[in-house]
Amino acid sequence: MNGSINGSHDYARVYVWEQPVRWFHWINAVTVIVLGATGWLIANPPAFMSETEASFSYWFGDVRFIHFAAAYVFTANFAFRLYWSLVGNKYSKWRNFFPLRRAQIRQIGDVLKVDILQSTQKPVHTVGHNSMAYFTYAGTGLLTVFQIASGFALYAPMSESWFPALFTWVMPLFGSEFSLRIFHYAVMWAFTVFTIIHVYLVFYHDYVEGHGVLSSMVGGWKFLEKKTIAAEEASGISPYPSKPTTPAPVAPTQVAKIN
Amino acid sequence: MNSTREVTENIPTVYEQMIARGVSRRDFMKFCAWMGAYLGVESSGIAQIAKAIETKRRIPVVWLHFQECTCCSESFLRSSHPIVADILLDKISLDYTETLQAAAGFQAEEILQDIITKHKGEYLMLVEGSVPLAADGCYCVVGGKSAIDTVKEVAAGAKAIVAWGNCACSGCVQAANPNPTRATPINAIIKDKPIVNVQGCPPIAEVMAGVLVHLLTFDRLPQMDSLGRPKAFYSRRVHDTCYRRPNYDAGLFVETFDDENAKKGYCLYKVGCRGPSTYNSCGTIRWNNGVSYPIQSGHPCIGCSEAKFWDNGPFYQRLTNFPGFGIEATADKIGLAVGAAAVGGALAHAVLTNVRKRDTIGEQPGEDNQKLDPNPTAAEDPKKS
Numbered sequence: 267m268n269g270s271i272n273g274s275h276d277y278a279r280v281y282v283w284e285q286p287v288r289w290f291h292w293i294n295a296v297t298v299i300v301l302g303a304t305g306w307l308i309a310n311p312p313a314f315m316s317e318t319e320a321s322f323s324y325w326f327g328d329v330r331f332i333h334f335a336a337a338y339v340f341t342a343n344f345a346f347r348l349y350w351s352l353v354g355n356k357y358s359k360w361r362n363f364f365p366l367r368r369a370q371i372r373q374i375g376d377v378l379k380v381d382i383l384q385s386t387q388k389p390v391h392t393v394g395h396n397s398m399a400y401f402t403y404a405g406t407g408l409l410t411v412f413q414i415a416s417g418f419a420l421y422a423p424m425s426e427s428w429f430p431a432l433f434t435w436v437m438p439l440f441g442s443e444f445s446l447r448i449f450h451y452a453v454m455w456a457f458t459v460f461t462i463i464h465v466y467l468v469f470y471h472d473y474v475e476g477h478g479v480l481s482s483m484v485g486g487w488k489f490l491e492k493k494t495i496a497a498e499e500a501s502g503i504s505p506y507p508s509k510p511t512t513p514a515p516v517a518p519t520q521v522a523k524i525n
Numbered sequence: 526m527n528s529t530r531e532v533t534e535n536i537p538t539v540y541e542q543m544i545a546r547g548v549s550r551r552d553f554m555k556f557c558a559w560m561g562a563y564l565g566v567e568s569s570g571i572a573q574i575a576k577a578i579e580t581k582r583r584i585p586v587v588w589l590h591f592q593e594c595t596c597c598s599e600s601f602l603r604s605s606h607p608i609v610a611d612i613l614l615d616k617i618s619l620d621y622t623e624t625l626q627a628a629a630g631f632q633a634e635e636i637l638q639d640i641i642t643k644h645k646g647e648y649l650m651l652v653e654g655s656v657p658l659a660a661d662g663c664y665c666v667v668g669g670k671s672a673i674d675t676v677k678e679v680a681a682g683a684k685a686i687v688a689w690g691n692c693a694c695s696g697c698v699q700a701a702n703p704n705p706t707r708a709t710p711i712n713a714i715i716k717d718k719p720i721v722n723v724q725g726c727p728p729i730a731e732v733m734a735g736v737l738v739h740l741l742t743f744d745r746l747p748q749m750d751s752l753g754r755p756k757a758f759y760s761r762r763v764h765d766t767c768y769r770r771p772n773y774d775a776g777l778f779v780e781t782f783d784d785e786n787a788k789k790g791y792c793l794y795k796v797g798c799r800g801p802s803t804y805n806s807c808g809t810i811r812w813n814n815g816v817s818y819p820i821q822s823g824h825p826c827i828g829c830s831e832a833k834f835w836d837n838g839p840f841y842q843r844l845t846n847f848p849g850f851g852i853e854a855t856a857d858k859i860g861l862a863v864g865a866a867a868v869g870g871a872l873a874h875a876v877l878t879n880v881r882k883r884d885t886i887g888e889q890p891g892e893d894n895q896k897l898d899p900n901p902t903a904a905e906d907p908k909k910s
């Protein structure tokens with residue numbers, strides 16, 4: 267770093283992604299890849315010119331089984347993340363994902379200018395995700411909800427269980443199962459495109475900004491200037507208090523807020 | 526139904542009419558057992574069917590024809606059972622049907638008016654064909670009345686409606702994109718009457734007979750799925766009862782219609798079979814007196830008992846055109862294009878980044894990595910922050 271880290275730059279290690287968030291991220295990543303790959307195989311089974319009789323082989327059935335099993339993990343994992351967005355730290359809170367405050371909307375504009383169009387050089391440094399990223403994840407959340415709803419709607423007729431039966435209302439909205447399958451399939455592509463852009467941008471941010479975003483999803487820590495952290499606290503982008511880890515003295519104002 | 530008896534006093538029971546036409550008691554009982562089997566009732570239920578047909582005055586039936594090819598009627602006529610084709614459909618149950626009735630012209634229309642006024646609230650309305658709504662319904666006019674007017678008029682006094690076939694249930698080919706006549710299924714027009722959707726293009730004759738017998742004898746609607754199809758016949762996919770299914774699970778697929786795999790009878794999934802998303806009884810009841818069904822003859826299911834099956838084409842392709850993107854635009858083509866754009870965009874962006882942000886990459890605000898700091902203890906560079 268050519269000696270640029272000197273006394274004037276007060277860095278702090280910030281614990282951003284709690285362990286449950288990180289587990290969610292990687293379980294989600296693995297299940298999306300498994301679901302995408304098995305889904306692709308379901309749609310385009312390769313031609314094995316096998317000489318075996320049907321009674322000796324079940325590989326296509328297995329592929330579908332893996333898809334359905336991964337689907338349950340994917341769904342439970344997502345449900346857990348929804349829960350965690352209520353009880354997790356302020357960077358994982360649900361409100362971050364919805365750009366309803368002016369500061370968030372402004373930041374989305376800034377991120378587009380600085381990182382995508384690169385028309386201005388003033389960097390946007392944030393402790394959690396930037397508002398643009400949070401908003402994008404709200405979008406992938408929607409895709410996830412759609413895949414779960416459409417997937418279990420398609421699965422319901424093959425299952426006796428109560429859970430897929432919760433989604434039987436989805437199919438009539440699309441008129442037929444086939445129409446629903448086309449959309450379930452297309453969203454696989456949406457996930458693929460998201461993954462390409464997502465992985466690129468993570469590398470981009472780590473490369474350009476050097477906060478350690480890439481490793482933050484492993485260890486949970488990011489490295490930022492104290493000034494940046496203070497600025498973010500002041501900007502109101504992530505103002506929602508996290509649950510105190512040590513029992514805090516119950517001040518009357520706090521009680522009022524919690525209620 | 527308490528008033529049926531008085532209103533239809535002059536109408537004999539179905540049984541009486543059968544006997545009058547020379548059906549023996551034995552054949553009658555066989556018919557009841559046959560219907561009971563299709564309807565999926567227990568053997569004790571067969572007595573119930575027999576009793577109902579013997580004692581219940583039959584319900585007046587009106588069969589309307591609109592935008593259709595009459596394949597539903599044809600299918601019904603070809604039912605393997607003489608009682609279905611000859612007695613149930615032709616001679617006894619139908620009070621009005623454009624295709625088969627002897628009456629014509631004003632006389633025929635009079636009969637229709639007669640039924641809907643005299644038997645208000647009691648008759649069954651069977652509809653074959655869809656209803657065009659474009660241009661005030663002028664694309665289908667019978668006896669000087671547009672289909673839409675007739676449907677509304679007849680439905681108003683109907684006890685229940687049976688929509689025959691894909692046309693009446695979801696518009697079939699005439700409702701395919703761009704649907705020039707705005708062909709509309711019955712359930713999109715009539716909202717306040719129970720409608721039984723007997724899907725298929727055409728529906729299987731035994732299915733049609735089964736639904737009619739159910740309505741005529743039990744006097745209540747059969748159990749239906751979320752799309753209004755009777756569960757007895759539409760609760761399982763063609764795929765669930767397909768004899769080629771073991772090949773599917775084993776991943777043994779026909780690749781082209783003339784390959785070795787086709788001769789071996791492998792699964793038709795990859796040549797476009799819609800069996801996995803089509804609810805019908807083809808795999809169990811089959812067609813033409815149970816002789817065969819399309820898949821057994823080596824042809825993939827085209828999903829004829831599902832809405833929009835014409836639009837979900839091409840038929841012989843597993844993955845089809847994505848709605849809204851024109852012909853020849855499969856989800857794969859769109860996805861690949863967007864994916865390639867994403868990869869290309871990322872590469873271009875990476876290059877751009879290295880050019881535009883050359884000076885600041887990896888820096889925090891206030892740092893300047895480009896220059897060796899001549900004085901390590903010096904404070905920050907005021908120009909940069």
Ligand code: HEM
Pocket residue numbers: 297298301302304305306308309310330333334337338340341413414416417418420421447448450451453454457801
């Ligand atoms: C990231 C999430 C997911 C992706 C990318 C994905 C992808 C796919 C793809 C590409 C197909 C093939 C569609 C076709 O060819 O018609 C498919 C089929 C299917 N998926 Fe998913 N899927 C996902 C999640 C789910 C979930 C959560 C479920 C819930 C059970 C599910 C259930 C199904 C079912 C039932 C089928 C039809 C399989 C068959 O009948 O053979 N999927 N999926």
Ligand code: SF4
Pocket residue numbers: 763764765767768769770771773791792793794798799800801820826
């Ligand atoms: S031929 Fe069609 S219905 Fe039969 S197993 Fe294959 S995909 Fe299913």
Ligand code: SF4
Pocket residue numbers: 725726763803804805807818819820825826827828829830
């Ligand atoms: S196999 Fe499919 S397309 Fe053929 S008649 Fe049955 S449901 Fe219709």
